Amino acid sequence: MADLVLQGLCKKYGDVTALDRLDLTVRPGEFVSLLGPSGCGKTTTLQMIAGFIEPTAGTIMLGDQDLVRLTPDKRGLGIVFQSYALFPHMTVRQNVAFGLEMRRTPAAEIETRVKDVLAMVGLADKGERYPRQMSGGQQQRVALARALVIRPAILLLDEPLSNLDAKMREDMQVELRQIQQTLGTTTILVTHDQHEALALSDRIVVMSAGKVEQIGAPFEVYERPATPFVAAFLGKTNQFTGVGTGRELRVAGDAVLPSGTVGTVVLSVRPEKLQLLGPDQPGLRGRVSLRVFQGNHWLFHVATDAGQAVVIRQNDGRPVPDEGSAIRLGMKAEDVQVRLASAA
Amino acid sequence: MSALRKETFALVAPTTLLFVGVVATPLLMTMLLSFNDWNATKGIISVLTLKNYAEIFADSYFAEIFLRTLRISLWVTVISVLVGAPEAYILRRMRDPWRSICILIVIGPLLVSVVARTLGWALLLGGNGLISQALQALGLSSGPVSLMFTETGVIIALVHVLVPFMVLAVWAALSRMDPAVERAAQSLGAGPVTIFRRVVLPQAMPGILSGSIIVFSLAASAFATPAVIGGRRLKVASTLAYDEFLNTLNWPLGAAVAMLLLVGIVASVFGWNRLVERRYAQVFSS
Numbered sequence: 001m002a003d004l005v006l007q008g009l010c011k012k013y014g015d016v017t018a019l020d021r022l023d024l025t026v027r028p029g030e031f032v033s034l035l036g037p038s039g040c041g042k043t044t045t046l047q048m049i050a051g052f053i054e055p056t057a058g059t060i061m062l063g064d065q066d067l068v069r070l071t072p073d074k075r076g077l078g079i080v081f082q083s084y085a086l087f088p089h090m091t092v093r094q095n096v097a098f099g100l101e102m103r104r105t106p107a108a109e110i111e112t113r114v115k116d117v118l119a120m121v122g123l124a125d126k127g128e129r130y131p132r133q134m135s136g137g138q139q140q141r142v143a144l145a146r147a148l149v150i151r152p153a154i155l156l157l158d159e160p161l162s163n164l165d166a167k168m169r170e171d172m173q174v175e176l177r178q179i180q181q182t183l184g185t186t187t188i189l190v191t192h193d194q195h196e197a198l199a200l201s202d203r204i205v206v207m208s209a210g211k212v213e214q215i216g217a218p219f220e221v222y223e224r225p226a227t228p229f230v231a232a233f234l235g236k237t238n239q240f241t242g243v244g245t246g247r248e249l250r251v252a253g254d255a256v257l258p259s260g261t262v263g264t265v266v267l268s269v270r271p272e273k274l275q276l277l278g279p280d281q282p283g284l285r286g287r288v289s290l291r292v293f294q295g296n297h298w299l300f301h302v303a304t305d306a307g308q309a310v311v312i313r314q315n316d317g318r319p320v321p322d323e324g325s326a327i328r329l330g331m332k333a334e335d336v337q338v339r340l341a342s343a344a
Numbered sequence: 345m346s347a348l349r350k351e352t353f354a355l356v357a358p359t360t361l362l363f364v365g366v367v368a369t370p371l372l373m374t375m376l377l378s379f380n381d382w383n384a385t386k387g388i389i390s391v392l393t394l395k396n397y398a399e400i401f402a403d404s405y406f407a408e409i410f411l412r413t414l415r416i417s418l419w420v421t422v423i424s425v426l427v428g429a430p431e432a433y434i435l436r437r438m439r440d441p442w443r444s445i446c447i448l449i450v451i452g453p454l455l456v457s458v459v460a461r462t463l464g465w466a467l468l469l470g471g472n473g474l475i476s477q478a479l480q481a482l483g484l485s486s487g488p489v490s491l492m493f494t495e496t497g498v499i500i501a502l503v504h505v506l507v508p509f510m511v512l513a514v515w516a517a518l519s520r521m522d523p524a525v526e527r528a529a530q531s532l533g534a535g536p537v538t539i540f541r542r543v544v545l546p547q548a549m550p551g552i553l554s555g556s557i558i559v560f561s562l563a564a565s566a567f568a569t570p571a572v573i574g575g576r577r578l579k580v581a582s583t584l585a586y587d588e589f590l591n592t593l594n595w596p597l598g599a600a601v602a603m604l605l606l607v608g609i610v611a612s613v614f615g616w617n618r619l620v621e622r623r624y625a626q627v628f629s630s
Contacts, residue, residue: 052527072530079531085524089546098542102533150532 002063003027004049004154004186009058011044018044020210021058026154029184031177033197036207037233045207046156046190051075062153073102078147078185082159084139086131092118092142093127099150117149120179137168144176148183155180157189161196173199194234198222206230224337231268231337238274240267240284240306241341249338252305254284257333264341271312273335276300276320276327283328284309291323302329378599388595396600406584410604413564413581416495420502420563421556427503428510429552433544435511436518450511453504462572465501466492469573493577501569506562510555517551518544553620560616561609581605 004026011019019041026032034042047053049060051072060067067075087095093114100110118124121141131139140160147155160176161169177200180187191197197204198218206213206221206229214226225231232239242251244261251267277283286309290301298320300311309329313320321327378396381389400406435446453461468474471490479485491497521544529543567582574580579587581601588598 050527050531072527073533073535075531076533077531079528081524081528083522083524085522085528087525087529087543089549098529098534099532102538146528146532 002065002153003061004188005059005061006045006049007059007061009045009048009060010056011041011048011053012056017210019048022212024205024212024215026186026188028186031180031187031189031200031202033189033191033201033204034207035191035194035197035204035233036213037192039209040207041210042190042192042205042207043158046158046188049154049188050077050079050156076150076152077154077156078150078152079156080140080143080147080158080160082162084131084143084163086139086142086146088131091128091130092123092134095131095142096146096149099146103150113149117145120148120182121145121175136164137172140164140172144179148179148185152185155185155187157187159191160189162191162193169196176200198234206233208233225268228266228268228339236271236310238269238271238309240269240304240309241265242267242306251284254328255282256284256329256331257336257338259333259338261338261340266339266341267331268337268339269331269335271299271310272314273331274309274311275330275332276302276311276313277330279326279328281328281330283330286327286329288321288323288325288327291320302327304329374599375603377596378603380596380599382594382596387593396597397604399597400600400604406601409579409584410581410608412495412578413605414608416498416502416570416580417560417563419495419499420506421560423499423503424507424510424559425552425556428507428555429514429545429548431507432511432514432518432551433540433548436515451508454508458505458568459572461505462501462569465497465504465569466572469497469500492573493575495574495578497573498570498578498580501573502563502566505566505569506559509558509562510552513555513558514548514551517548517554521547550620550624553616557613557616561613564609565605581608 006022006024009019009022009024010017022041022045024032034045036042044053048055049067051067051070055068087098090098096114096117097110100113105113114127115124118127121144123138123141123145126134126138131142134142140163143160157176161172164172173196180200189197189200201218203215204218204221205215208229214221214230216224216226221230222234225234231237240251242249242256242265244250244259244263244265246260246262247258248255249257249259249261249265249267256267275283279285284304284306286302286304288300289303289308290299292299293315295315297315298313300313300321302309302311311329377388379392379394381391381393381395383389431450435443435450438446466473469491470476471488471492473490475491476485476489479489480487491500525543525547526539529539534542565582566580567586570578570580571583571586574583576587582605585598585601585605588594588601592598
């Protein structure tokens with residue numbers, strides 16, 4: 001097992017830069033997600049690791065092996081494609097056995113390994129089916145089994161869950177994480193789905209327009225976004241423009257936080273970190289314009305003079321403000337990110 | 345219900361009339377004609393007899409012509425597969441503008457009149473044609489080589505005309521293929537040859553098989569090409585029927601030849617289709 005080291009990785013198409021100097025080290029057994037909107041360079045990165053796209057500059061090293069010099073069939077990586085890319089003319093068993101046949105594994109060993117991996121993904125009795133005869137979730141498992149059976153140095157997942165319905169996707173997330181933990185396979189996941197990245201990864205690489213915005217553990221990236229982009233992309237965020245007087249921060253004339261900052265600032269607060277307070281308590285004045293009950297939590301839209309805010313409150317069984325009622329939004333200093341607006 | 349039935353009939357009627365008028369009726373008349381008798385003085389005699397069929401089955405002259413038709417059609421089909429399938433695969437991997445240019449070249453033969461195209465081949469294949477001259481210039485042959493009036497010549501010219509049908513059929517099959525499948529095979533360690541043989545070819549197979557049906561039936565029923573390249577000396581079933589009608593004026597015998605050709609083609613197409621459907625039903629039907 002060796003580190004996968006990407007250094008100064010670049011891809012340019014003419015004048016367009018798809019990926020700009022990516023540096024990343026993936027440790028053995030680690031689950032890393034490349035997260036970003038479409039066109040951010042995450043898929044390009046994956047394709048370069050897989051070998052289907054040649055980097056314009058930079059190196060991809062797996063231990064002391066230079067992957068850029070190897071064709072995809074010599075890299076020994078397992079890839080799960082977004083479309084699954086199963087061989088439609090082969091049965092499930094033949095699909096999974098293909099990679100082992102290419103490695104000239106003895107027939108007896110192929111049989112046991114295919115059987116084991118199909119049992120692991122819960123398809124032990126589906127070996128003689130053709131892909132057409134299976135559901136999307138089952139095809140997904142076959143694709144995963146086919147990639148894992150060759151015991152790849154790295155498992156590459158290209159938006160593997162995006163074609164599944166919501167319920168199936170959640171189940172597969174849990175299963176994928178369990179399988180990855182059991183096998184300890186180094187895994188790189190490309191996704192535009194923040195929940196997927198947060199749920200599965202050891203570390204997340206947030207990307208935008210070919211550049212890395214932040215690399216960190218899911219909790220860290222969510223709680224302490226390094227850039228406004230990360231804050232906006234990962235989870236919902238309320239942004240208020242305010243003024244620092246030197247003693248406190250004021251939003252729409254209401255004092256919300258004590259602070260020594262002077263000048264125009266932007267405050268970012270997560271919806272679940274905003275408190276709904278009574279109208280005579282200190283905080284940003286507002287009126288509940290919408291209240292939606294979602295079982296384990298309440299979702300509020302609050303109209304304020306500084307714009308609309310979204311607030312989420314856990315359902316703890318206690319009463320919550322009605323629609324139309326006047327409230328104040330309270331915030332704690334440790335939950336708010338404050339940036340001087342001068343840069344904008 | 346009855347109103348719906350009436351509407352249905354009204355909508356279907358024009359097509360049905362057209363079909364009955366221009367396809368079914370002549371076919372039926374040809375079939376009836378094939379059971380009539382004929383002699384040189386009286387012409388067509390309106391009786392029902394199997395004499396024409398008996399004559400065809402008894403005379404080795406006819407057997408030879410039908411066997412030749414079958415042989416030529418099979419060769420044309422096989423060569424079209426060998427040329428057309430890789431051609432379609434390569435075309436699919438090309439990028440524009442070359443792809444468009446090459447497609448135009450492939451489809452080109454279909455845009456030229458069959459007679460003009462075949463006469464062009466006659467110029468190439470003749471004793472003092474380009475092919476003959478080239479062979480002599482290269483020292484591969486001591487005298488003029490003529491492919492005119494040979495099966496080889498007919499096969500070459502027919503392949504040229506019919507290969508586009510194979511390319512289009514295989515192209516359609518390949519278009520249904522997920523491009524990621526080839527990359528998946530590569531990531532699992534397969535080289536280009538293995539990918540083609542084990543991943544691309546099996547998925548192109550339905551296209552190859554349906555293309556074969558088209559090419560085979562068109563080759564077996566082709567008239568202009570065997571008429572010009574094969575001439576009187578090298579008859580196939582369709583030119584034989586033509587000659588019986590227009591030279592010998594033995595219409596009933598010509599009709600019998602035409603009917604046998606039709607039955608032969610329909611039987612082989614249906615048989616082939618059954619085979620294909622059985623083989624690929626569970627894999628490719630949705």
